[in-house]
Amino acid sequence: DGGITQSPKYLFRKEGQNVTLSCEQNLNHDAMYWYRQDPGQGLRLIYYSQIVNDFQKGDIAEGYSVSREKKESFPLTVTSAQKNPTAFYLCASSFGTSGSGDTQYFGPGTRLTVL
Amino acid sequence: EDQVTQSPEALRLQEGESSSLNCSYTVSGLRGLFWYRQDPGKGPEFLFTLYSAGEEKEKERLKATLTKKESFLHITAPKPEDSATYLCAVQANSGYALNFGKGTSLLVTP
Numbered sequence: 028d029g030g031i032t033q034s035p036k037y038l039f040r041k042e043g044q045n046v047t048l049s050c051e052q053n054l055n056h057d058a059m060y061w062y063r064q065d066p067g068q069g070l071r072l073i074y075y076s077q078i079v080n081d082f083q084k085g086d087i088a089e090g091y092s093v094s095r096e097k098k099e100s101f102p103l104t105v106t107s108a109q110k111n112p113t114a115f116y117l118c119a120s121s122f123g124t125s126g127s128g129d130t131q132y133f134g135p136g137t138r139l140t141v142l
Numbered sequence: 143e144d145q146v147t148q149s150p151e152a153l154r155l156q157e158g159e160s161s162s163l164n165c166s167y168t169v170s171g172l173r174g175l176f177w178y179r180q181d182p183g184k185g186p187e188f189l190f191t192l193y194s195a196g197e198e199k200e201k202e203r204l205k206a207t208l209t210k211k212e213s214f215l216h217i218t219a220p221k222p223e224d225s226a227t228y229l230c231a232v233q234a235n236s237g238y239a240l241n242f243g244k245g246t247s248l249l250v251t252p
Contacts, residue, residue: 031185033185058238060239060240067244068244069146069229069241069242069243069244069245070186070229070231070240070242071242072239072240075238075239077238085239117185117186121238123238126173127173127174127193128173128174128175128176128191128192128193128233129173129174129233129238130174130176130188130191131176131188131240132188133178133185133186133187133188134185135184135185136183136184136185138183
């Protein structure tokens, strides 16, 4: 089945630790995205990547890092520099086409809690 | 700056009681407006993409419409399984990212 997988579903981090969230897709999509969701707020863009080996910062990139070494994978690292990392993290992907709207499809999410 | 405002924040309906959710937006050139459904603890599920004013799309009990300033998600004769948070997002001509509203939490009671 085609889709987007995220792991782990739940993640607990101690203060000062870096943690990496996994996102994999088998939809043959070129573009991938990371969003953060907090209660009472809309989804906010952290990073996005239109092609392999290239990525751009979103609105709230500070304290996060990404890599895009393979088309199928876009891992997100939450570093110790991120001051308030407790949130629900969502990965998405799309064909990355220009012109009319490019629909993004979301994975099931990872809930990160700082202990 | 692009903005998306959804109203109401929360809506409670009786089963079978039709209603509409609103998404008002300002964007510097619209590539697309998107509706998603999100259940608690899960990722958003894609519902519709609308591209230009006057466009309408339907899926089961849901119908999405678009004007130059807002979109409506009409829910006809809702059932309890329609209970979820409905998210609206816009994509501007200038980029690829989606700008989301805060969502409308819908509860349909039997």
